[in-house]
Amino acid sequence: RAFACIRDEFSWVAGATNDTFGSLGCSRSGEPGTPLVAHLLLASLYWVLWLLVWFSILLGRGAHRLVSQGGPVRHDETELEREVRIQWVYASDGPFLLSLAMNLATMVSGPTGINHHTAVLAISSAIDLGFVLANISFLASMRHRVALGVQCNIAFNFAFASALALALLMTLFGPAVFLKTGKFLATFTLRSVSVLFLLWACYTYSALWSHYGGDSHSTSSSVLAADSAFGSAGKAHAAEMAPSAPQEVAPPSRMSKVLMLLPSLTVLVLTWVVICYAMATSSRGVWEALA
Numbered sequence: 001r002a003f004a005c006i007r008d009e010f011s012w013v014a015g016a017t018n019d020t021f022g023s024l025g026c027s028r029s030g031e032p033g034t035p036l037v038a039h040l041l042l043a044s045l046y047w048v049l050w051l052l053v054w055f056s057i058l059l060g061r062g063a064h065r066l067v068s069q070g071g072p073v074r075h076d077e078t079e080l081e082r083e084v085r086i087q088w089v090y091a092s093d094g095p096f097l098l099s100l101a102m103n104l105a106t107m108v109s110g111p112t113g114i115n116h117h118t119a120v121l122a123i124s125s126a127i128d129l130g131f132v133l134a135n136i137s138f139l140a141s142m143r144h145r146v147a148l149g150v151q152c153n154i155a156f157n158f159a160f161a162s163a164l165a166l167a168l169l170m171t172l173f174g175p176a177v178f179l180k181t182g183k184f185l186a187t188f189t190l191r192s193v194s195v196l197f198l199l200w201a202c203y204t205y206s207a208l209w210s211h212y213g214g215d216s217h218s219t220s221s222s223v224l225a226a227d228s229a230f231g232s233a234g235k236a237h238a239a240e241m242a243p244s245a246p247q248e249v250a251p252p253s254r255m256s257k258v259l260m261l262l263p264s265l266t267v268l269v270l271t272w273v274v275i276c277y278a279m280a281t282s283s284r285g286v287w288e289a290l291a
Contacts, residue, residue, distance in 0.1 A: 013061065017054040020087045021046075056094025057086065063097055064090065067136055073143040080207055081142055088201040089135045095194065100128035131160065147212040154205045161198035168195055 026046065064070055073081055103125040107118060134156055141149030168191055 010058070013054055013058045016057050016086050016090075017050060020053055020057075020091065021050065023083070023087065053091060056091045058094070059097050060090030060093035061086075063093060063132060064136065064139065069136065069139045073139055078211075080211065084142070084204060084208060085139060088204055089139060092198065092201055093132050093135050096128045096131045100125055100132070103128065134160075142208070145212045147210075150208055150212060154202065154209060157198065157205060158202045161195060161202055164191075164198065165195045168192060 026049075061070055069085075073085060077085075103121045107121050107125075134153060137149065138153040138157075140146075141153060168188070
């Protein structure tokens with residue numbers, strides 16, 4: 001039974017990954033008449049990216065399952081909410097969770113005490129954790145239709161992505177020792193792709209800015225119909241993910257609304273404070289932690 005659940009989960013994530021690539025217009029091969037070498041290169045790049053997205057969605061959804069966010073935000077989840085939840089929130093949380101796990105493993109196995117290395121790891125871990133908690137509050141705001149919470153989280157994501165873009169650009173003008181490292185080009189490229197992904201996510205999130213104003217209870221399709229687009233994996237999970245009887249989500253209290261915004265505001269303030277400090281001190285370690 002455990003093996004069947006794991007198999008179904010992997011199949012569902014594979015379907016979500018295919019849906020993500022389909023919505024982005026990505027193809028595993030070139031146009032007809034493409035040379036064989038170019039076709040093989042495109043196919044290889046496609047499957048490398050596919051595996052990365054698959055693993056990211058798997059990690060992200062697994063983490064959100066721990067807080068009961070592994071399925072639709074509500075019984076009447078819209079196509080837009082579903083796209084944001086799976087293709088952007090789950091997918092973006094995966095790399096941050098992996099980075100957090102690697103930082104914690106390094107801190108546990110590395111030298112103890114407060115020093116330059118542990119400070120960099122601590123800053124990076126705090127940002128990773130804060131980003132994931134902010135996305136948890138984002139989905140909670142979507143679930144309860146808290147327009148202010150959704151808007152604040154969208155603004156946070158844009159400000160956070162802008163902060164990372166600034167930190168990334170500053171590495172180009174950072175200490176010469178850092179620029180001369182052999183891995184700079186590779187890490188700079190990967191980080192650039194990550195920042196572009198976050199900025200693209202913000203563009204998608206912007207459609208939710210006024211999504212909960214007025215009659216926000218209308219929906220383009222049901223969750224069952226949306227998940228069935230993933231084929232057998234979607235059908236296998238439809239009963240699990242959709243409630244047996246639609247129920248109205250209770251409106252959150254004022255304190256709950258404040259708690260929804262707290263992770264986003266905390267990590268945003270932390271990120272920009274660290275950036276200001278790095279700009280004032282030209283601290284190489286701080287830029288490494290951010291970028």
